[in-house]
Amino acid sequence: MSLSYIFREVLRPFYLLVGIFLVSISPMFTSVTGLQWPGLSAIREVVEKILRPGSLIYTNPTSGVERDLFPIIFKPFWSSMSVMGIALIVSLASALLLSILLKFASGKLYKGIISIASVFRTIPDIVYVLVSQMVLVWVYIQTGVKFAKFTGTGTEEALLVPGLVLSILPFIYFLKTILAMMKEEEGEPYVDLATSKGLHKLRVICVHMLRNMLVRLAYQSKFIISLMISNLLIVEYLFNNFGMTVFLLNYTQPPVFFVTAILFFLPIYVCLKVIEWVLYLTTQQEVSL
DSSP states (O other): OOHHHHHHHHHHHHHHHHHHHHHHHGGGGEETTEEOOOOHHHHHHHHHHHTOGGGOEEEOTTTOOEEESTTTTHHHHHHHHHHHHHHHHHHHHHHHHHHHHHTTSOHHHHHHHHHHHHHHHTSOHHHHHHHHHHHHHHHHHHHOOOOSOOSOBTTBOOOHHHHHHHTHHHHHHHHHHHHHHHHHHTTSHHHHHHHHTTOOHHHIIIIIIHHHHHHHHHTTHHHHHHHHHHHHHHHHHHTTOOOHHHHHHHOOOHHHHHHHHHHHHHHHHHHHHHHHHHHHHHHOSOOOO
């Protein structure tokens, strides 16, 4: 591992902190009359509050009620991470399963599924959210059975349905990517060797091909996570979930925004770093996600 790689990795968290801080204080540079200079004292006051996160207070923009940021902030944090976790697990697992099944399907069915996936990929997430809510409401009216919460109310959050809706676009991306990788792997010598030994096609896919594909698929993790974050705001807002993206949108006081953003993005950054290290230990190649 080169020194330049280590130096670059040490600086990245610093760039992340600086970037989030600049976004946090950006509202201070604007007013109703245009751009303004808030002064060094105002910026220093923000920094001092950030250094004492336990004493931070956020103000509800509607009611004007003030509350301590901690421990309330952990509620939207848990909500957002749960929804994203459900979406990631469901999208990857279902894409892997369907990809394996399609390898044993007829050519017409294979092409039909790919065509449907391409159409679904062009539909905005907001449509999936609205349709899923209408379907659940219709089922509840018709049967009186509530399969899952389809909107957040009070202290309760809807997690399963938002997670499933958020998983749709990652699922389509995973499906098309995995199928393309399978086609490439089929031309590799180790596949011919395994087939010549009489190994079943399912075993070749699950044991040999899948291992190589998961390593290559991990390189796409940054794009997948960014795709999920960009759609998370829509999902949380329309499902009335009190998540991190809604919190960041509603409570923009610079110190509160900075601490909340760090709490949200730091675990994601650490997750990507863990994936990088796993890829490095697996491939012995420097990876930058």
